[in-house]
Amino acid sequence: MTKEELSKSFHPDEKGFYGPFGGAFIPEMLIPNIENLKKNYLKVIHSETFKKEFKSLLQDYAGRPTPLYYASRLSKKYNSHIWLKREDLTHTGSHKINNTIGQILLAREMGKKRIIAETGAGQHGVATATVCALAGLECIVYMGEIDIKRQAPNVARMKMLGAEVRAATSGSRTLKDATNEAIRDWIAHPTETYYLIGSVVGPHPYPDLVARLQSIISEESKQQFREKTGNEFPDYVVACVGGGSNAAGSFYHFLEHPQVKLIGAEAAGMGLSSGKTAASMALGETGIIHGSMTYLMQTDDGQITEPYSISAGLDYPGVGPLHAWLNKSGRAKYLSVTDKEALQAALLLTREEGIIPALESAHALAALNQMEIKPDDNVIITISGRGDKDMQTFMDQLNLV
């Protein structure tokens, strides 16, 4: 394949398809909104004004660029060269802020007055509430009733930031249902409302929009790696995958360079055969979730099943269509990591490097144990967020009193 063909194959076509995945399977009520977004998103994000403001906010508000840190003790442990892309050091504590800054500028440019979002662990909700405060826009965050209980600190943060947190009380009362509620809200408020989606999921053009906004991660790491090592490319890039936004951003600028092996770590929960898992890539079949054709976990009757993971951010029964395509085409490989493996990896990073990672990011770290890394290999792992929000789980599960 030529470089151009390669590039083309990892970007959606005009209808939003990555190979057989993606598209926009949405009710007629959402067509005008989606068409409007489709018409505007590239125009806006390629404009000089947007680029300037986005860059300046990423730098002065969110604290970018984030470091690419050589984890020497961890490297020794794995007898290899391990680099950490430190998204945990951004404002609000995770990569989610990259996307929300970009989309709030887009929403403002499109003249929208009311922002809605869904959240699982609350990281995207906090990042959305933050940029709404910054832009002075009304903010409503849908969150599953169960997640509201288990992520109380983030609920408090959103409220302090001025957002209204609405409980999703249908279905499993987690991220999937919060997303359903956000979509229903959008149906009911079609003109003034902007739906600020948090991952590379949903109908086209959202997966592409969010991937582009998150691509700052690999734009930086590619350059940083070159500067620090003198080598052109790392051997591996590793990131965790729920919907897959930090992984999409971490892979983005390496997609066209097949010498870089891309590894996604999804949540196996209690284990692939336990029935309590969120490994949609390993276990899912093709279907439609939230307007997108992708791998999802479903029953034999095509009902979407309730996922499970210790990490609320990976607790999603589907996966972004870009990842479904990277998996099918063989460009990226996806490994499943159990709760237990993730907890151990989090503890290891904490004790070896003094960095407490988010449980989500710990899945990426744990994937190292399943990879055959050679001593000269350079591995970039994205630490998508920090572990503050997970302290209660760590205390309980790791018997730290």
Place this chain on the structure above:
Amino acid sequence: MNKLTNVFNHNSNLLSIYFTAGFPNADSTLHVLKALEQGGTDFVEVGIPYSDPLADGPVIQNSSSRALANGMSLKMLFDQLKELKNTVNIPVILMGYLNPILKFGIESFIENCRQVGVSGLIIPDLPYEIYLEKYQTLFEQNNISNIFLITPQTGEERIRKLDRASTSFLYMVSSAAVTGVRDGLSESQIQYFERIKNMQLKTPAMVGFGISNHKTYREVCRYAHGAIVGSAFIKHLETHGDDASEIIKFVKNLKNN
């Protein structure tokens, strides 16, 4: 000729009623259909329950979860509908989301629809463009009408396109909302109905979403061929169960007050 088209050719002020298959009980489906016909319903929309019904409000969501808990599935539904032709004469359409249909196999789904005598389908998350590209031939070969939705936000050009592609009726979503019971009709809704009426479309239109009583039914009949009542009937089933005489009374009250 498709049964559904026939109904529109011969009647106006049509009343269509929606209910979820397998609600309130797994074996309610045929029983409810029969009572609806006896009450004077012109055609019925049977909902295929789904775990994630994006376009539906709490009332239909809840009936959907209960139907699933009752064990309702497409396989069970088609088993029940084998008796459809022996049970009712009015046209029946199915409403359901795309994922369970794809999982069932869309060819086999359409084949089953034809065999049991389903006249049309409403698949809210199957956009017109994808229908046209992938499924139109399949639907038409089996004489199954695909029903498109239009909303207050749908542009004129798109409405004309949907009108041309439509083989039975257009489903006019009454306002920007998910399904659910609402009080009355607003000025802007009336303006929207008038706007559509003045477009003089080739296909008849039925108004749905928020139509819950005789008054709103009669009112929308001034602008469209009829109305579709969903959540209000689900609420009725919640309260009265699938008792036939109560269902007949419900329909008569709606139609004739």
